[in-house]
Amino acid sequence: MTRDEIQKKVTDVLVDALGVDEEDVTPDASLTGKLGAESIDFLDIVFRLEKSFGVKIPQGELFPDNALSDPRYVQDGKLTADGLALLKERLPHVDTSSFAADPRLEKVAESFTVKSLVDFMERKLQPA
Amino acid sequence: MRWMWIDTIVAYEPDRRLVAIKNVSLAEEHLHQHFAEGPDGPAQPVMPGSLMMEGMAQTAGILVGSVRRFAEKVILAKIQKAQIDADVTPGQCIRYDASIERIDGMGASTVGTIERLDHRSGQWERIGSTEIMFSHVDQNMSGLAFPDHNFVFSDSFRNILRSSGLGHLMA
Numbered sequence: 001m002t003r004d005e006i007q008k009k010v011t012d013v014l015v016d017a018l019g020v021d022e023e024d025v026t027p028d029a030s031l032t033g034k035l036g037a038e039s040i041d042f043l044d045i046v047f048r049l050e051k052s053f054g055v056k057i058p059q060g061e062l063f064p065d066n067a068l069s070d071p072r073y074v075q076d077g078k079l080t081a082d083g084l085a086l087l088k089e090r091l092p093h094v095d096t097s098s099f100a101a102d103p104r105l106e107k108v109a110e111s112f113t114v115k116s117l118v119d120f121m122e123r124k125l126q127p128a
Numbered sequence: 129m130r131w132m133w134i135d136t137i138v139a140y141e142p143d144r145r146l147v148a149i150k151n152v153s154l155a156e157e158h159l160h161q162h163f164a165e166g167p168d169g170p171a172q173p174v175m176p177g178s179l180m181m182e183g184m185a186q187t188a189g190i191l192v193g194s195v196r197r198f199a200e201k202v203i204l205a206k207i208q209k210a211q212i213d214a215d216v217t218p219g220q221c222i223r224y225d226a227s228i229e230r231i232d233g234m235g236a237s238t239v240g241t242i243e244r245l246d247h248r249s250g251q252w253e254r255i256g257s258t259e260i261m262f263s264h265v266d267q268n269m270s271g272l273a274f275p276d277h278n279f280v281f282s283d284s285f286r287n288i289l290r291s292s293g294l295g296h297l298m299a
Contacts, residue, residue, distance in 0.1 A: 016208075017208075040206050041206070043234050044208065044261055047230045047237045050230065059232050059233050
């Protein structure tokens, strides 16, 4: 599958899951910022990506979900050093540089963009 | 108040499907404040679509809860799709048929169909469909605190399970 085909499928998933217009789904659009995603939408997006691409996405592989309620990784609404290291390791599809400088949780959520979803799916679909 | 919008469970396939029935009766107060004008005559009371969604959410929610023996607090998180194409009037029966599409530690996605039975014809007719997502709320707390006891599956739900012959699922 080409990157354009992946981009198209990801766009369709986001249009359905978030009720946004297709033209708003640009590569740099943040899921929580520009596209208005709330926490439960992340679960919806994972389920829809699985269905659309015919793959399994284990819990925590795309979004860090419950790691962010673990006090080892998050304290006072900010990522700890361990939390930052964990996300860097677990989320290679996300640009962590923005929240390395500002580790507030909302920055972590904002760092998930359309491009990071496309990168994730492209990596996921590569033959092992 | 008994906020139960299903009367009984009529089919259960473990971890996969659950079907519940709701009989609509003129004795229900809310019907006397909710009318729709029909094509052939004056307005008549009809079952509100919002309460049909609640009935489907209860049906699908019990199914999702049953997968983990009601250990999780299963909360309606998102109605992804809701379509109801026809009214249900007193004397008719509603059937909610829910299936799990996907479930994991965080929550579940379900699909459902809504049917109505008109006793004069004896025929079931499909009148709607749903896609509803549930959260296992203890796994998605985002820093919020919830009570320890399972406030979702209250005595009312437990009574329906028992009277439907599914009390063993709560063990």
